[in-house]
Amino acid sequence: MTTNAHLEAFRQSYRAPRYVQLPQPPRNESPVPWLTSLYHNADAGIYGNRNYRGNCSGNLIRDLILYFQPESVLDVMSGSGTAGDVCRSLGIPCYSGDLRTGLDACNAEELETATEGEVFDFAWIHPPYWRMIAYSNDPRDLSAQPTLTDFVEKLKEAMQAIWHRLSPGGKLAVLIGDYNDRELGFLPLTYLTKQAAFSLGYEQRVTDIIRFSHGSTSSRRRYNTAFIPGLHDTCVVFEKPEAVAESQSN
Ligand SMILES: C[S@@+](CC[C@H](N)C(=O)[O-])C[C@H]1O[C@@H](n2cnc3c(N)ncnc32)[C@H](O)[C@@H]1O
Structure with missing residues (x-):
């Protein structure tokens, strides 16, 4: 040929x-x-509400929990409650909160009060991918941040607040995706998330998990420009080290 x-x-x-x-x-x-570095389960699973914009499949959360075997789980950007549903099905206690239910994940004191000072050994967050989907006009909302720098700063505040609710050796799994912004072009959110997490003192001890994006709305659209479509999100599992240096995450 x-x-x-x-x-x-x-x-x-x-x-x-x-x-x-x-x-x-x-x-x-x-x-x-x-559960490998390529997560390709096309079945969305039975968790959360698929009609909630930005809803993610609970199967990846389930598999991470089965792998890390935490005793309790924290999800501070719960959206339709996918992680909470997974935990209920596995019989694991989970604290779920979201700005839409009154919790500002970026406020460490608020998070401490809401969780009654509890510490967790596994946290999950699936933040907005900045302004890809607008969740509200609330100035505390990550999706309402006026600039990319503000968004990254807010995400960093949330990861810092979570740090204080994690036990030493606890894991923070973040599901995030890069995309082409209408004005700014390609946004390397995965890289920026890692940079922020590492600056707080988090470490990464397991591979990135590339989650194939089955059923995304963009796959049904037609665009009049040429680009290389991104067909995945990335789940990065950070760890709060067992021995934490004094200066870290203050
Ligand atoms: C991508 S959605 C999460 C979807 C969820 N994984 C699901 O399956 O339904 C991101 C969520 O972050 C929430 N959010 C944005 N800023 C927040 C903040 N400062 N504190 C808490 N939640 C926030 C939004 O309300 C939205 O529900």
């Missing part, structure tokens, strides 16, 4: 469901051996 014929064949077929061969994961002692 010539190169042109080859390209034409691709052009005709690229929107058809595609079955790709994933690399074989090494056998190991993980209780969830299907």
